[in-house]
Amino acid sequence: MTAFGTQFSDQFITAEYRDGSWHKPELKPLAPMPMHPAAHVFHYASTCFEGFKAYRWADGSVHIFRLHDHVARMQKSAASLHLPVPDADLLAHMVLDVVAANRDDVPELPGALYLRPTLIGTLPNIGAAASPSTEAMLYVLTSPVGDYFAGGIRPLKILIDDVNARSTTQLGSTKTGGNYAAALGPTLAAKDEFGVDQVLFCPSSDVQETGAANFLVIGDDHVLTKPLDSTFLHGITRASTLALAHDLGYTVEERPFTVAELLDSIKTTDAALSGTAASLTPVGEMVYQGQTHVVNPGSEYGSVIKLRDALSAVHSGEREDTHGWLTQVD
Numbered sequence: 001m002t003a004f005g006t007q008f009s010d011q012f013i014t015a016e017y018r019d020g021s022w023h024k025p026e027l028k029p030l031a032p033m034p035m036h037p038a039a040h041v042f043h044y045a046s047t048c049f050e051g052f053k054a055y056r057w058a059d060g061s062v063h064i065f066r067l068h069d070h071v072a073r074m075q076k077s078a079a080s081l082h083l084p085v086p087d088a089d090l091l092a093h094m095v096l097d098v099v100a101a102n103r104d105d106v107p108e109l110p111g112a113l114y115l116r117p118t119l120i121g122t123l124p125n126i127g128a129a130a131s132p133s134t135e136a137m138l139y140v141l142t143s144p145v146g147d148y149f150a151g152g153i154r155p156l157k158i159l160i161d162d163v164n165a166r167s168t169t170q171l172g173s174t175k176t177g178g179n180y181a182a183a184l185g186p187t188l189a190a191k192d193e194f195g196v197d198q199v200l201f202c203p204s205s206d207v208q209e210t211g212a213a214n215f216l217v218i219g220d221d222h223v224l225t226k227p228l229d230s231t232f233l234h235g236i237t238r239a240s241t242l243a244l245a246h247d248l249g250y251t252v253e254e255r256p257f258t259v260a261e262l263l264d265s266i267k268t269t270d271a272a273l274s275g276t277a278a279s280l281t282p283v284g285e286m287v288y289q290g291q292t293h294v295v296n297p298g299s300e301y302g303s304v305i306k307l308r309d310a311l312s313a314v315h316s317g318e319r320e321d322t323h324g325w326l327t328q329v330d
C-alpha cells in the first residue's frame with residue numbers, strides 16, 4: 001500500500017452551505033473542485049477537519065469507530081471558527097453514505113478506510129478578515145490505509161520544547177489547519193537540529209501534546225495525561241485509551257504535570273503518542289536541553305502495547321464494544 005494519506009477512493013461526497021442553509025449532499029467521482037481565488041479559506045484559514053476510521057471485520061461487515069464523537073468534535077471545531085455548523089445528522093449520513101459507496105475499498109485488518117470530513121469557508125471576499133464565511137463547503141474523503149506498523153514498531157524520538165506553544169487558547173482544541181502551520185516551524189527545526197520525529201509542546205513546563213498527537217505516560221496499572229482544557233486537541237484515541245484503562249482496573253490520572261515530573265516518571269514508565277492514524281505509538285527517547293533521556297530503559301514498551309492491543313481488539317470486534325463506540329455500515 002502507498003504512503004498514508006496519498007491514496008483515495010473513487011467517490012467522495014460534498015454538501016454546500018448557501019443562502020443560510022445546507023443543500024442536499026452529492027456523492028460524486030473524486031475530482032478537483034473549482035474554487036473562487038478569493039475564497040475565505042485561502043486567506044483567513046476558515047477550515048477544520050476530522051480523521052477517523054472504518055474497519056472491516058473478519059465476517060466482512062464494516063464498522064466506523066466513534067462516528068458520533070467525531071461528528072460532535074467537528075461541530076465544535078466549526079463553531080469555534082464561526083463557520084456554518086453542519087447538522088449532526090447531515091454529517092453522520094454523509095459519512096455513512098460515502099463509506100457505503102466505497103465499501104470495497106475498506107481493507108482487511110490491520111488496514112482501515114481512513115475518513116476525512118473537511119469543512120472550508122468559500123465566501124469570495126478578501127475584505128472578510130474580521131468577519132466569518134457565510135458560505136461553506138463540507139466534503140468527506142476516504143482513503144484506504146495499510147498497517148501503520150508494517151515495518152514493526154519504531155519507538156519515536158521526541159524533543160521537549162518548554163518555550164513554544166503549539167496553538168493558542170482560542171483554537172487549541174479546534175482541529176484546524178492553522179495549528180499545524182504553527183507547529184511546523186518548531187518541528188522542522190527540531191528534526192534538523194536533534195534528529196527527532198516530533199516536538200512535545202510544554203509551554204511554561206505544562207506537558208501538552210505534539211503537533212498532531214496527544215501524549216500519555218503509561219504504566220502497567222496506571223495512566224497519566226493532561227486534563228481536558230482549551231490548549232490541546234481532545235483526542236478520541238486518548239479518551240478511548242483512558243476508558244479502556246479504567247475498564248482494565250488501571251488508575252487513570254488526568255491532571256497537569258511538569259517536564260520535571262515527566263522526566264522522573266519515564267525512568268521507570270512507558271510513554272506514548274496517541275491518535276487515530278497510529279493508535280498508540282511508544283516514545284523511545286526524549287531530548288531536553290540538549291540531553292537525551294531514554295524512556296523506561298530496557299523495557300520493550302509492553303505497557304503501551306497492552307493498551308494498544310486492547311484498543312485494536314475493539315476495532316476488530318474481538319473485544320466486546322461495551323461503550324457503544326462502533327456504528328455498523330449497511
Ligand SMILES: *Cc1c(COP(=O)(O)O)cnc(C)c1O
Binds near residue numbers: 209212235275276277
Ligand atoms: C487529530 C489530533 C489528535 C488525535 O486525535 P484523535 O481523535 O485521537 O485522532 C491529537 N492532537 C492533534 C493536534 C490532532 O490534530
